[in-house]
Amino acid sequence: xxxxxxYIKKKTTLTTxxxxxxxxxxxxxxxxxxxxxxxxxxxxxWSLPASLVQLEAYFNQVLYPWSNTLLxxxxxxxxxxxxxxxxxxxxxxxxxxxxAKLILVILFFLSSFSFYLLLRYLKVYLPxxxxxxxxxxxxxxxxxxxxxGWVFILLAMSLLPFMVLYFIKAAKEQNAKxxxxxxxxxxxxxxxxxxxxxxxIWLALSFYLIKSxxxxxxxxxxxxxxxxxxxxxxxxxxxxxxxxPDPRVTSSDILTSDVSWGIVAHLHPINTxxxxxxxxxxxxxxxxxxxxxxxxxxxxxxxxxxxxxxxxIKKNIKLVIALWSVGIIPxxxxxxxxxxxILLSIPFANVFRDFSRFTIISTFAYCVLAVISxxxxxxxxxxxxxxxxxxxxxxxxxxxxxNKITTWQDGVGQDIRLRTKIFPQEYLETENYLASLLxxxxxxxxxxxxxxxxxxxxxxxxSYKETRDIFAQYSPLPGGLEISDRNLGFAxxxxxxxxxxxxxxxxxxxxxxxxxxxxxxxxxxxxxxxxILNQLDQAVExxxxxxxxxxxxxxxxxxxxxxPHLYATSETATVPKLTFTRINPAKYRILVEEATExxxxxxxxxxxxxxxxxxDSSITNINRYYSNTIANYPLEKVNESNHHNIFFTSSLYxxxxxxxxxxxxxxxxxxxxxxxxxTPQNVNGQTTYQLILEFQPLKLTYLxxxxxxxxxxxxxxxxxxxxx
Numbered sequence: 165x166x167x168x169x170x171y172i173k174k175k176t177t178l179t180t181x182x183x184x185x186x187x188x189x190x191x192x193x194x195x196x197x198x199x200x201x202x203x204x205x206x207x208x209x210w211s212l213p214a215s216l217v218q219l220e221a222y223f224n225q226v227l228y229p230w231s232n233t234l235l236x237x238x239x240x241x242x243x244x245x246x247x248x249x250x251x252x253x254x255x256x257x258x259x260x261x262x263x264a265k266l267i268l269v270i271l272f273f274l275s276s277f278s279f280y281l282l283l284r285y286l287k288v289y290l291p292x293x294x295x296x297x298x299x300x301x302x303x304x305x306x307x308x309x310x311x312x313g314w315v316f317i318l319l320a321m322s323l324l325p326f327m328v329l330y331f332i333k334a335a336k337e338q339n340a341k342x343x344x345x346x347x348x349x350x351x352x353x354x355x356x357x358x359x360x361x362x363x364x365i366w367l368a369l370s371f372y373l374i375k376s377x378x379x380x381x382x383x384x385x386x387x388x389x390x391x392x393x394x395x396x397x398x399x400x401x402x403x404x405x406x407x408x409p410d411p412r413v414t415s416s417d418i419l420t421s422d423v424s425w426g427i428v429a430h431l432h433p434i435n436t437x438x439x440x441x442x443x444x445x446x447x448x449x450x451x452x453x454x455x456x457x458x459x460x461x462x463x464x465x466x467x468x469x470x471x472x473x474x475x476x477i478k479k480n481i482k483l484v485i486a487l488w489s490v491g492i493i494p495x496x497x498x499x500x501x502x503x504x505x506i507l508l509s510i511p512f513a514n515v516f517r518d519f520s521r522f523t524i525i526s527t528f529a530y531c532v533l534a535v536i537s538x539x540x541x542x543x544x545x546x547x548x549x550x551x552x553x554x555x556x557x558x559x560x561x562x563x564x565x566x567n568k569i570t571t572w573q574d575g576v577g578q579d580i581r582l583r584t585k586i587f588p589q590e591y592l593e594t595e596n597y598l599a600s601l602l603x604x605x606x607x608x609x610x611x612x613x614x615x616x617x618x619x620x621x622x623x624x625x626x627s628y629k630e631t632r633d634i635f636a637q638y639s640p641l642p643g644g645l646e647i648s649d650r651n652l653g654f655a656x657x658x659x660x661x662x663x664x665x666x667x668x669x670x671x672x673x674x675x676x677x678x679x680x681x682x683x684x685x686x687x688x689x690x691x692x693x694x695x696i697l698n699q700l701d702q703a704v705e706x707x708x709x710x711x712x713x714x715x716x717x718x719x720x721x722x723x724x725x726x727x728p729h730l731y732a733t734s735e736t737a738t739v740p741k742l743t744f745t746r747i748n749p750a751k752y753r754i755l756v757e758e759a760t761e762x763x764x765x766x767x768x769x770x771x772x773x774x775x776x777x778x779x780d781s782s783i784t785n786i787n788r789y790y791s792n793t794i795a796n797y798p799l800e801k802v803n804e805s806n807h808h809n810i811f812f813t814s815s816l817y818x819x820x821x822x823x824x825x826x827x828x829x830x831x832x833x834x835x836x837x838x839x840x841x842x843t844p845q846n847v848n849g850q851t852t853y854q855l856i857l858e859f860q861p862l863k864l865t866y867l868x869x870x871x872x873x874x875x876x877x878x879x880x881x882x883x884x885x886x887x888x
Contacts, residue, residue: 604746
């Protein structure tokens with residue numbers, strides 16, 4: 165018996181290794197034209213960094229709860245940290261332009277392999293389980309979301325079969341080892357809606373897993389353990405959001421916006437049945453319609469037909485019913501789409517505004533059900549019919565194996581494809597120059613809408629073909645400004661004025677800010693382009709601006725005078741002397757000297773109530789923070805010391821037991837920035853002291869990351885110990 169078990173284990177290992185190799189080869193083959201093409205992937209929402217400078221900027225934006233964009237804003241991207249770490253590791257061994265393409269290979273491989281393992285656990289015939297993995301990863305929604313660049317959704321979709329597999333194993337085998345594996349997987353499943361998707365599937369599986377009263381308690385135990393491990397592993401971003409909520413996530417203010425309605429424009433019953441996406445994610449449908457609309461429209465119903473056939477298979481009827489209860493969820497959301505007002509009072513409704521994304525769970529359910537039907541045909545020895553159906557499926561997914569995912573052509577409107585772009589050398593040179601600057605200043609990139617239309621490149625010109633402005637988004641000096649339907653908070657008025665005054669009074673609008681550089685990309689489509697250039701050239705003549713550099717594709721202007729990032733004002737002529745340093749984007753230290761009268765402290769980041777000031781009466785450590793002056797502002801009596809991006813510092817807890825200072829006086833200034841009124845009474849009459857300026861959620865970032873790492877290491881330790 166022991167020899168038989170060893171043989172079975174070796175055979176399983178060999179077949180798994182073979183499946184892994186074949187999936188990897190298929191993934192490389194599908195994306196080889198993309199892998200061998202020059203440039204970075206762009207288009208749609210693709211916005212991964214195009215240089216090492218951008219990668220460092222992106223990492224700093226994600227790691228800290230405050231993002232150094234043009235105006236500054238709370239970062240909602242900490243959940244991207246695991247994928248970004250993978251991206252950075254790949255960048256150590258491959259060109260940055262190749263790294264994003266390899267991410268696609270990994271995602272396609274991972275989705276196929278995870279689905280294969282689930283099917284094998286469900287005792288599906290080996291070759292059919294292998295084909296089943298490809299059925300899942302070649303669904304229209306996977307095709308469309310790759311083109312759109314929805315990497316985090318694709319990652320969630322790739323990990324979903326793993327989450328289902330190890331939940332089933334945990335409940336059936338009652339083994340904590342599977343919960344530990346779930347914990348490790350959960351760390352990478354960072355898409356905001358993922359916990360809802362997987363919870364719905366776990367709940368539906370209760371019909372499959374519960375066979376007696378005893379099973380009820382077992383199921384509930386492992387359901388809540390699985391849910392708890394997911395939440396604990398994701399504490400690094402969940403804690404801050406729960407205790408310091410952000411209206412952009414927790415409210416429902418954009419649920420009925422034009423954009424929210426637009427992203428479900430193609431969500432209708434036929435598309436839901438065929439597992440097609442929404443928004444402009446109908447590339448798969450467009451492709452099959454260009455060949456033979458009637459035939460391929462019929463073929464697009466293959467998976468739903470196979471899913472329906474599974475209802476007539478008695479052997480797995482409980483699993484079939486459980487999966488069908490998941491598969492019909494998008495239909496209820498389609499109906500709910502017409503009654504969105506129901507959700508307006510529900511917290512976190514903004515997160516779920518794109519109902520069409522729930523097609524992911526119906527895609528998962530349909531694919532399992534379809535393979536169950538195919539496996540039944542195999543068991544009943546209907547091999548000819550089985551081969552015929554598989555052949556039909558292979559034809560139905562021909563956009564995958566004919567490289568239609570990267571075959572771009574002009575003049576097809578909204579029908580876009582994966583595209584790559586090589587940026588001009590002067591873009592990279594300007595980026596490197598900005599990265600070399602030491603002072604805390606900002607950059608205004610024109611155009612300002614967060615999207616780039618390269619009018620000389622037909623692949624990235626006109627509606628639906630624009631791309632994310634990654635050079636602004638990941639600028640080494642704060643420069644990103646994305647305008648969307650989400651609430652911009654206290655920046656709304658400023659952004660409105662900026663848009664209105666671009667061609668007429670740009671310098672007056674940005675006067676109160678510390679925007680020092682204006683980068684005009686002349687190869688991009690900019691409204692009122694010539695008027696803006698005329699205005700800036702006039703400012704050069706008036707000695708308000710200097711031209712730092714000019715080239716065929718961009719012009720860089722520098723303001724001759726800008727205020728410091730932090731300074732003091734007073735109703736009298738007396739203002740204290742300030743020296744400040746950035747510890748990281750969410751924390752600053754300020755040395756205040758000669759403070760004999762009340763003053764107003766101005767901080768030129770977007771106003772946010774979570775910015776807090778703390779008093780540090782000690783001045784014994786000033787050489788540690790303020791020893792090297794990199795910029796001097798005599799008029800404002802401000803010195804700027806070396807800046808850092810240090811996450812773990814020796815002063816990590818220096819504000820944890822301190823009361824906040826001057827909270828009641830914290831108010832917006834210039835309709836944008838932060839200000840506090842500091843009086844001698846606030847600082848116990850001292851004239852020399854330090855202030856610590858900190859974004860409050862930073863504390864919970866540390867706590868959450870510590871909790872996440874503790875749980876992750878515990879899971880890893882448990883698995884290693886179990887496998888010895």
